[in-house]
Amino acid sequence: MKNQPATHVLVIGYVWPEPRSSAAGGHMMQILESFLTQGWEITFSSPAAIGEHKADLAALGIRECTIELNNSSFDEFIHELAPDIVLFDRFMMEEQFGWRVEKHCPDALRVLETSDLQSLRDARHQRLKDFLKHSPQADDFSPLFAPALEEEFQLMADTDLAKREIAAIYRCDISLMISDVEIQLLTEHFKVPAALLHWCPLMVDPPAEAFTPYDDRAHFLSIGNFRHAPNWDAVLWMKNSVWPLIRQRLPGAQLHVYGAYTPPKATALHNPAQGFHVMNWAEDALQVMSAARICLAPLRFGAGIKGKLADGMLCGTPSVTTPIGAEGMGDEQPWPGAIAHSATALAAAAVALYEDPQAWTMAQQRGRELLAQRYTTHIHGPALVERLQHCRDELAQHRRNNFTGSMLRHHLHKSTQYMAQWIEAKNRVL
Structure with missing residues (x-):
């Protein structure tokens, strides 16, 4: 019996992961380690500059590739790579590269690592600014900490950021959510189908040794x-x-x-x-x-x-x-x-x-x-892999069930494609 070829994952990172600088960087490394445990091949790419605390991905056997925004060189890159799974790190990367992925690797599973709901964070930030404008000497911030999810929805619903972020969730096959509260917000108030979301919190294990007393x-x-x-x-x-x-x-x-x-x-x-x-x-x-x-x-x-x-x-x-x-x-x-x-x-x-x-x-x-x-790794790591494999096995029906996502891809990707091609042509002239 012949061995099955290894699953190949392409990660398109908003930044290069820095696990010692941010929780988002640490979470990305935990996801990558879950894939490596399965023997999956990983290519990590990003258009971002390399930060001073970047993880040594090559030492883990992960290929590193720099990519460019609004450049057709990515088309040749992904066509040759032919990944089975493409993981977008933050919704902005799905906006930039999603149409190119769909065009050149239509059968690749598209996964969004949300890190957190940026539109929720932004709406809460605005609420804090408004609160401080009216109560600059406030000591008690209970009004900011107590709103029901319906109130959070009302804060977010009219913002451009929420529309962009949740549209990206619809366009992807699976979105990884680090907070189950945010899953509740999306499913109950934004009416995002639960089939598009997967709870993937931080993956850590309690230390065996005694704590410092x-x-x-x-x-x-x-x-x-x-x-x-x-x-x-x-x-x-x-x-x-x-x-x-x-x-x-x-x-x-x-x-x-x-x-x-x-x-x-x-x-x-x-x-x-x-x-x-x-x-x-x-x-x-x-x-x-x-x-x-x-x-x-x-x-x-x-x-x-x-x-x-x-x-x-x-x-x-x-x-x-x-x-x-x-x-x-x-x-x-x-x-x-x-x-x-x-x-x-x-x-x-x-x-x-x-x-x-x-x-x-x-x-x-x-x-x-x-x-x-x-938060134990041995539970959430295998659960993530199992969910992705199941979605790959049922991909055609999964996408058929997500007609809203298909519709959004059709309209946004066309406009994004034309804008990217215009920027690339303009850059050539300049």
Whole structure:
């Protein structure tokens, strides 16, 4: 009996993955590792510049290729590659390359890695701006954290970003959703068929070794890519509102703020006299997380699920966050730390947890249990592969059932094709 040829996956990345810089980069690497476990061949391509913290894909046996926007060289590239599966990393890549993939590899399974719903994140950001415009000195942000999904839908429904993003979901065969809350939003309110969505959260395993104990830890920690708007907003809120309240209760406390691509506006916040230390990028995020006693993540907007909070659970570091930070992560299980709605409540919870070894140890154990219940690699990796294989086996009927997606591909891809060809012709002239 002849061996079946290996499945070949082409990834079209919005950026080159940087697992030590962002949760999105880490999630992409987890997906790639799930494919490698199956013996699948992977080619990773991107039109983006290579960042300084890029993962070494070649060392994993993944081929790397630079591609160009609005350039027919991609047509020859994908025609020769003839992938079985094409994974678009973020909907913008589907907009740019989807029509070329369909034209040259019509039978390839088209998969969208959403990372998070950017239209949801953007709508929440706008809601925060509007709230602060009317209540610039607000302490309690409960109105932002409590809306029902119907209200989120109303915020998003008229935006161009939501229309673009959800149209891309329809045009693809399967979209990977990191948050089951976002699946609920899409299916119940945007009426996206569940058959087009697959829950694929962060894939991690609880460590077998013992955590660093309470007495061997010190200080508070905050971590996150500074280019990600929710993280920068959280740092500002900590600096101006949350951290001063913590220092009133713990005058010797220190907060270490780590983040990739630290801009001058962030380093300007560094103030050792206030115990506020901007530390730049962490070479090993898990190492600095394991040394901290509390992870602070006061996120006032955002979407998806939060890699920093999963890292906290991995390291046995309790976290203090908002309902936005915890959204989609706990599935009603007790949170491994505390969730609060205001700067005053966040500071009080952080201080109480910092000073109570018994409560701290209980929160640490809850994190281990939560990882085991929701995020284990050996469950989600095979489930992802099985879903993709099933969809490939039933691809013709799957697409027939998704007439809306077929219609959207027909209209958008034609207009996108003509625009791309016009840009390419114009570039030749210039």
